[in-house]
Amino acid sequence: MKLFIKAIRNLLGGIIALVDVLTRFSKKKRSEKEQAIVNEAAKHLALYQFFACPFCIKTRRAIYKLNVPIEKRSASEGSKYREELLAGGGKVKVPCLRIEENGQVQWMYESSEIIRYLEQRFG
Numbered sequence: 001m002k003l004f005i006k007a008i009r010n011l012l013g014g015i016i017a018l019v020d021v022l023t024r025f026s027k028k029k030r031s032e033k034e035q036a037i038v039n040e041a042a043k044h045l046a047l048y049q050f051f052a053c054p055f056c057i058k059t060r061r062a063i064y065k066l067n068v069p070i071e072k073r074s075a076s077e078g079s080k081y082r083e084e085l086l087a088g089g090g091k092v093k094v095p096c097l098r099i100e101e102n103g104q105v106q107w108m109y110e111s112s113e114i115i116r117y118l119e120q121r122f123g
């Protein structure tokens with residue numbers, strides 16, 4: 001039964017992910033110089049996520065729209081990023097944004113908080 005629910009959840013997540021890709025907004029446009037600054041800043045960010053999680057899809061959609069090339073790290077079972085997330089952030093919950101700033105690392109959970117942070121910084 002548990003496996004069946006998991007399969008249905010993954011199927012629905014896959015459909016949502018497909019619809020997401022097909023209906024994406026256009027990306028934010030910047031001058032070459034401005035985009036280079038954003039690209040550099042994005043090197044210090046990483047999104048821990050599951051491909052078919054609706055909260056992750058919502059967050060990836062916002063990232064796409066803001067045109068920030070943030071590395072996506074799959075925290076699926078058995079992955080090294082799952083271990084990293086647990087060790088660094090304290091729990092396996094996605095999405096989680098890893099923010100490295102001035103030698104300090106912050107683990108930001110909650111899709112709404114992540115999107116608000118990214119919009120304030122790159123919007």
Ligand SMILES: N[C@@H](CCC(=O)N[C@@H](CS)C(=O)NCC(=O)O)C(=O)O
Binds near residue numbers: 050055093095109112
């Ligand atoms: N309120 C959270 C919900 C995140 C959430 O429930 N994520 C699920 C995946 S869709 C998760 O990480 N579940 C694992 C767990 O809770 O242990 C958000 O908006 O980010």
